[in-house]
Amino acid sequence: MASLLIHGGRIVDPSQGLDGPADLLIEDGAVARIDGKIAKPKGVETLDATGLVVTPGLIDIHVHLREPGQEYKETVATGTRAAAAGGFTAVACMANTVPVHDNRAITELILLEAERAGFARVYPIGAISKGMQGQELAEIGEMVAAGAVAVSDDGLPVMNAELMRRALLYTQHYGIPVIQHAEDLTLTGKGVMHEGEWSTRLGLIGIPGSAEDVMVARDLILTEDTQGRYHVAHLSTARSLDLVRLGRSRGLRVTCEVAPHHLILTDEEVAKTGFSTHCKMKPPLRSSRDREALIQGLVDGTVDCIASDHAPHHADEKDVEFDKAPFGILGLETTLSLCLDRFVHAGLLTLPRLVELLSTGPARVLGLPGGTLQVGSPADVSIFDLDGEVTIVAADFRSKSRNTPFDGWTLRGRPVATVLGGRKVSPLP
Amino acid sequence: MTSETIRWTRKDLLGIAELSPAEIGLLLDTAESFSEIGERPIKKVPTLRGKTVINLFFEASTRTRSSFEIAEKRLSADNINFSTSGSALEKGESLIDTALNLQAMAPDLVVIRHGSPGVPHMLARRLQAGVINAGDGAHEHPTQALLDAFTIRRHKGRLAGLRVAILGDIEHSRVVRSNIHLLTKMGATVVVGGARTLMPTAVEKLGVEVAYSLEDALRGADVVMMLRIQLERQGKMSFPSAKEYFRLFGLTRERLKLAQDDAIVMHPGPMNRGVEIASDVADGSRSVILEQVTHGVSVRMAVLYLLSGVTASEES
Numbered sequence: 001m002a003s004l005l006i007h008g009g010r011i012v013d014p015s016q017g018l019d020g021p022a023d024l025l026i027e028d029g030a031v032a033r034i035d036g037k038i039a040k041p042k043g044v045e046t047l048d049a050t051g052l053v054v055t056p057g058l059i060d061i062h063v064h065l066r067e068p069g070q071e072y073k074e075t076v077a078t079g080t081r082a083a084a085a086g087g088f089t090a091v092a093c094m095a096n097t098v099p100v101h102d103n104r105a106i107t108e109l110i111l112l113e114a115e116r117a118g119f120a121r122v123y124p125i126g127a128i129s130k131g132m133q134g135q136e137l138a139e140i141g142e143m144v145a146a147g148a149v150a151v152s153d154d155g156l157p158v159m160n161a162e163l164m165r166r167a168l169l170y171t172q173h174y175g176i177p178v179i180q181h182a183e184d185l186t187l188t189g190k191g192v193m194h195e196g197e198w199s200t201r202l203g204l205i206g207i208p209g210s211a212e213d214v215m216v217a218r219d220l221i222l223t224e225d226t227q228g229r230y231h232v233a234h235l236s237t238a239r240s241l242d243l244v245r246l247g248r249s250r251g252l253r254v255t256c257e258v259a260p261h262h263l264i265l266t267d268e269e270v271a272k273t274g275f276s277t278h279c280k281m282k283p284p285l286r287s288s289r290d291r292e293a294l295i296q297g298l299v300d301g302t303v304d305c306i307a308s309d310h311a312p313h314h315a316d317e318k319d320v321e322f323d324k325a326p327f328g329i330l331g332l333e334t335t336l337s338l339c340l341d342r343f344v345h346a347g348l349l350t351l352p353r354l355v356e357l358l359s360t361g362p363a364r365v366l367g368l369p370g371g372t373l374q375v376g377s378p379a380d381v382s383i384f385d386l387d388g389e390v391t392i393v394a395a396d397f398r399s400k401s402r403n404t405p406f407d408g409w410t411l412r413g414r415p416v417a418t419v420l421g422g423r424k425v426s427p428l429p
Numbered sequence: 430m431t432s433e434t435i436r437w438t439r440k441d442l443l444g445i446a447e448l449s450p451a452e453i454g455l456l457l458d459t460a461e462s463f464s465e466i467g468e469r470p471i472k473k474v475p476t477l478r479g480k481t482v483i484n485l486f487f488e489a490s491t492r493t494r495s496s497f498e499i500a501e502k503r504l505s506a507d508n509i510n511f512s513t514s515g516s517a518l519e520k521g522e523s524l525i526d527t528a529l530n531l532q533a534m535a536p537d538l539v540v541i542r543h544g545s546p547g548v549p550h551m552l553a554r555r556l557q558a559g560v561i562n563a564g565d566g567a568h569e570h571p572t573q574a575l576l577d578a579f580t581i582r583r584h585k586g587r588l589a590g591l592r593v594a595i596l597g598d599i600e601h602s603r604v605v606r607s608n609i610h611l612l613t614k615m616g617a618t619v620v621v622g623g624a625r626t627l628m629p630t631a632v633e634k635l636g637v638e639v640a641y642s643l644e645d646a647l648r649g650a651d652v653v654m655m656l657r658i659q660l661e662r663q664g665k666m667s668f669p670s671a672k673e674y675f676r677l678f679g680l681t682r683e684r685l686k687l688a689q690d691d692a693i694v695m696h697p698g699p700m701n702r703g704v705e706i707a708s709d710v711a712d713g714s715r716s717v718i719l720e721q722v723t724h725g726v727s728v729r730m731a732v733l734y735l736l737s738g739v740t741a742s743e744e745s
């Protein structure tokens with residue numbers, strides 16, 4: 001098994017309260033030692049991290065790998081290759097594949113493909129309901145036995161309150177969270193962007209913030225009654241964040257994630273880009289007031305983690321009328337640079353807090369083994385240049401798709417190397 | 430700045446929102462100079478001879494399409510019509526492929542009407558031809574706003590300082606958005622009025638006053654612009670019935686008395702008589718509805734002319 005000495009870097013590991021210059025020795029794929037200066041053992045490879053930051057491998061708990069069924073958008077192999085390039089050593093992938101990941105055969109298929117590719121750990125999320133139809137529970141226990149770590153009908157909300165109640169009860173047998181794509185579809189209607197001044201100006205049909213808020217409110221009431229474990233995917237409004245705070249104050253087991261695009265862009269972007277379909281996602285880009293509240297949530301600890309909602313779509317699907325385009329954008333290869341530039345360099349977050357949001361936090365939400373460099377833990381490591389400039393070039397992505405609103409953005413901070421179980425998976429020689 | 434001091438530099442006319450008051454003035458003044466052609470016995474000038482204009486209508490629109498066609502013919506352009514029925518679009522061709530095919534025919538101008546906001550912008554990015562937005566969903570309908578302004582100017586001699594009430598289905602109207610931009614840029618006061626279920630979120634951010642009763646909106650208005658009502662939109666009922674709508678928001682002669690004595694009544698058409706407007710108002714002495722149609726041709730001639738880039742020297 002792989003051994004490696006990463007030396008000369010600044011180690012930031014919020015799980016142990018570490019932030020300072022130190023060397024990291026990996027033996028047999030696990031963290032063996034962290035010390036001020038470690039002499040190179042005989043025969044061990046080295047990685048010079050002088051001037052770089054060394055952290056626990058980043059974890060994205062909300063990605064769409066599109067396999068099986070939509071391999072023209074992404075595969076487990078290309079998606080995890082993109083993850084490694086972006087500094088991520090683990091991803092949790094959503095169940096809206098074709099067919100839906102609602103049975104253990106698909107859990108096993110995803111894990112097999114991930115093993116074959118070898119770029120990142122993949123944690124499959126199974127569907128809550130059979131076929132994501134929102135009618136009856138999927139075989140959650142079978143999927144968990146095969147390796148699923150949570151359930152979600154993401155892409156669609158669980159509209160049926162009784163089904164949601166049962167999911168919150170049943171998942172407690174397996175100790176896994178129910179992840180909700182919180183959206184009341186009757187309020188969304190045919191909406192394609194956030195309802196507000198900009199939808200009014202552009203004449204596009206709006207999706208009100210209340211579509212998310214009423215669902216989060218309903219689910220928190222059900223969480224209270226069931227004592228279940230609830231997680232809000234891609235939380236996007238100020239009021240939903242307040243509801244999460246309220247739920248916590250009542251002792252509920254509720255967590256939430258926020259996506260980088262909701263923290264950086266607003267609904268005005270649709271106008272600024274002349275109706276670019278790369279500004280079309282669900283939930284939609286919200287108001288600047290929402291955006292500011294979400295950033296406050298990162299700072300004050302209400303937000304548990306940042307997750308990208310990496311949603312690959314083919315150029316032919318996105319290059320259509322705004323009304324017709326599918327919802328979603330990529331995230332794996334832009335998240336780290338965006339967060340370093342917009343939050344750390346902008347002085348909004350400390351570097352340890354950002355690492356917590358991208359690594360220790362997401363591991364805690366799903367109860368995953370990573371997110372730490374404690375001795376004995378798997379040697380999943382991200383190494384990045386805090387100050388190096390990078391220009392996002394979608395054409396160079398490892399992902400199969402190119403749908404990002406950040407193409408051409410120049411940012412400060414970039415991933416340099418990614419180590420998985422002591423083995424360098426990015427950049428490849 | 431007067432219109433004489435500026436030149437038209439845009440390739441496309443996508444909306445009013447991005448235009449300056451000087452550009453709007455130039456368009457309106459140019460329309461004035463074309464309006465006389467419509468009164469001649471031979472209503473044709475050679476201005477756009479040898480230029481090709483494609484009218485691309487993805488939504489049925491007899492009125493706007495005919496108006497553009499007449500404007501094109503009066504300017505001697507070669508024009509051709511594409512509409513959705515029977516075209517490649519119904520056979521599943523993507524909009525981009527349609528655009529590329531059009532480009533291959535090397536038109537000089539493309540007039541487009543589409544149900545989705547932003548489609549003219551998408552085409553404009555890909556076509557070398559100038560693109561004229563003839564209505565994109567509920568977004569903009571710039572030539573309608575220009576012809577409305579032209580009509581108002583003819584009657585009031587100015588736009589600045591006027592109080593214009595726009596009434597009806599504000600939420601789904603492209604006409605109202607273009608008119609709000611144009612009138613507020615030119616110094617008029619706009620009040621939008623109508624039912625709460627037909628009022629878009631945050632509309633006041635567009636620089637207008639908002640009234641939720643017809644009476645409040647009409648009080649003191651110099652211009653009363655009615656919009657077509659479609660009670661059922663996007664599968665959602667915004668109003669229980671046409672009868673109930675007319676009771677609250679229909680424009681009657683009695684209600685019109687709240688406006689200025691010399692207020693004019695406008696409607697972009699097609700009208701629902703007895704729903705948003707009573708017939709005796711639509712056909713009454715204050716109505717300028719048919720004049721709007723006449724001026725539409727002059728305004729569209731001006732737009733086609735300015736976008737074609739034909740200069741006076743080329744013309745001769």
Ligand SMILES: [Zn+2]
Pocket residue numbers: 154155156181233234282283
């Ligand atoms: Zn989702």
